[in-house]
Amino acid sequence: MEAVLFNVESGYAEALCRGLSSSLIKSAQYSNMTQCDTLEDLKLQLGATDYAQSLANVASPISTSDFQNRLFAKLVADFRYLQTTAVEPLSKFLEYITYGYMIDNVVLMVSGTLHHRNKEELLERAHPLGWFDTLPALSVTTDIESLYDVVLVDTPLAPYFKECFTVAQISDLQIEIIRNKLYRAYLEDFAQFCKTLPGSTYESMIKMLGFEADCRTINIAVNSNGTGLSRADREALMPRLGALYPVISSQLARSEDPEQVRAVVEQCAVPEFTDCFDSSNGQTLEDHFYAEGIVLCREALTQQFSYATFYAWLKAAEQEVRNVTWIAECIAQNQRERISGYVSLF
The missing domain is CATH 1.20.1690 (V-type ATP synthase subunit C fold)
Known part of the structure; x- marks a missing residue:
């Protein structure tokens, strides 16, 4: 019965969201983009995606900011359209x-x-x-x-x-x-x-919101060192949800330097974060967060009768804009050795 009611209220909007999710750029398409020699070639490659119309009237020579701005504008327009089709809740x-x-x-x-x-x-x-x-x-x-x-x-x-x-x-x-x-x-x-909310929304959303809370907790622990904030002050900034709360977040609040923060995170029993400080492959802390976040989005998009699919699509689409912008920057600056540093959903 819950599934029937879900489709009555939100079936059309969910179908639109599923369509947007299925049109996100695939790994094979990203691979083709990394072979481009110029930004004009990259524009041609994107002509085979849903961004073709967004980039159709961009005058030459095209710039990296053109890619970012046009792709971002499409993301915003798609989300706004989803809002126009939605009813409570x-x-x-x-x-x-x-x-x-x-x-x-x-x-x-x-x-x-x-x-x-x-x-x-x-x-x-x-x-x-x-x-x-x-x-x-x-x-x-x-x-x-x-x-x-x-x-x-x-x-x-x-x-x-x-x-x-x-x-x-x-x-x-x-x-x-x-x-x-x-x-x-x-x-x-x-x-x-x-x-x-109905369906499996809470089950999926608590994972994604908890992950975002954990990422913020780690960043607070890293960036608050040397600021004069007390343990209580730092702990008061950390969200009270996620896999790190309350034990690991309390330990992070007591950490006195970045190395202690790293030691606490690496020793915690949360697999998403145990190697997040490993920079041997050139990844930053934020890069690791993006990659792990996409894993959660991929899982959420497999759920049925869940509002979490809308949240997961938006986060994946934001990563897609970052991916294309990254590839464009690497092409423009001739940084071929770094061009594969994107995070693909599929």
């Missing part, structure tokens, strides 16, 4: 996905204002999926209270700001504290919302 689920981009936009605007960046340039860099009407007003805020009262009180982010009022004033360090507190509240709230 799927529409709310898709809205929750955009909250993370809202947080990134808030941090971008506040940080840019702190460093006297041009307001129009900052707005151009803001993620379209995280746009809200009062975003431009962030450029006039000077403290946390005005940031909340003037700009964010009427946005979905308002409930997440209750832990941010302990920040005395805005500085580079405090901006990162705000970012991590907002993400912690957001991920925990999103996980709670997923419990109310």
Whole structure:
């Protein structure tokens, strides 16, 4: 019965999402792209994918930014179209996905204002999926209270700001504290919302949200060393979900330098992270996170009657944009030895 009701409410939207997922670039296509000698050749290769129309009217000579911008614009348009076909509770689920981009936009605007960046340039860099009407007003805020009262009180982010009022004033360090507190509240709230959803949504989403929480926990542990933050301060930034919570995250909060962080992670019993600091193959920590995240997306896309497929498709499509941009950059800079550093879904 649950499956029947799922299809009545969200069957069409899920079919669209499945279609978008099946059209993602395959490993064989990536292999062909890595053989291209010029960016024009890469454009021709992409003509055999769903990006053909997006790149059709790009004038020569084509640049790396053209690939990134056109592919990203298609991703945003596809997600917006999915939103137009969604009804409750799927529409709310898709809205929750955009909250993370809202947080990134808030941090971008506040940080840019702190460093006297041009307001129009900052707005151009803001993620379209995280746009809200009062975003431009962030450029006039000077403290946390005005940031909340003037700009964010009427946005979905308002409930997440209750832990941010302990920040005395805005500085580079405090901006990162705000970012991590907002993400912690957001991920925990999103996980709670997923419990109310039908089908296998929660089972898949708790894995993906938990993985994102774990990645943030490790990054906080690495980047907070030398900042003067106490163990309690660092632990307060780490999300309370994921495979590392609560035992490993508590150990990471006590780590006093990056080597201790590495030792704790390598000795933990979470296979996704035991070799994440291994850079022998040229991978960075973020590269490892991307690769492991795609594994979870691949698993989620095999589920039936699950809203997690929408989240997995979006994350996979974002990785696809990064992949093509990476290949284009390697071609443009003649870095052939690094051109295979992409992460394929299929």
